């Protein structure tokens with residue numbers, strides 16, 4: 001709380017006493033924080049106006065992240081902005097060999113996870129600044145705050161650089177970005193492997209070890225308190241908009 005600036009502090013205090021309701025954007029400004037630790041953030045990337053790029057735009061939101069308090073989020077980020085020219089021009093995500101290559105590099109040393117994706121801490125402003133996303137929305141999850149806190153702790157554990165990685169003898173990686181599950185095997189998974197010293201090479205190699213953005217948010221709640229945030233459970237992948245469709249999430253304007 002000490003680090004929080006005056007205006008947001010007021011907003012957080014208001015949020016604690018009011019029932020969660022839609023707040024007028026004009027009253028809050030562009031950088032208002034979500035109300036609760038464990039809130040979900042959806043974001044829409046900046047390419048809807050570009051017909052050429054529109055084809056690889058997800059239906060509904062493009063990204064989902066978990067708010068962890070103090071203007072910070074935990075997210076699974078593919079870091080597309082750092083891909084090489086060829087990777088950017090490679091018709092992602094429809095080019096399966098490119099998807100497999102990105103997945104391999106995210107999961108294996110010596111490739112740089114800042115180029116090929118990982119679970120990580122980021123400032124909330126990465127979503128709200130307008131640099132990467134043209135629109136965003138928040139949601140609170142209809143459970144107790146102590147349950148949301150559990151989901152946050154689970155996600156933070158995977159964002160910390162304390163995990164082993166294939167082809168490396170050090171444990172200073174966060175969890176990799178899972179490209180395989182959304183685009184190739186069309187699935188989602190979660191695990192409760194909470195001790196970095198107990199991870200085997202086999203565990204490091206499978207889709208369960210890494211996360212795509214909305215899978216991370218879904219898994220944080222599924223692995224800890226058992227609720228299923230996939231509001232469209234008949235499709236195995238959990239897209240950001242599937243979380244929005246869940247009866248557990250209550251969306252509200254920033």
Ligand SMILES: [Ca+2]
Pocket residue numbers: 178181188189207208209210211212215
């Ligand atoms: Ca996964």
Ligand SMILES: [Ca+2]
Pocket residue numbers: 230231232233234235236237238239242
């Ligand atoms: Ca689904």
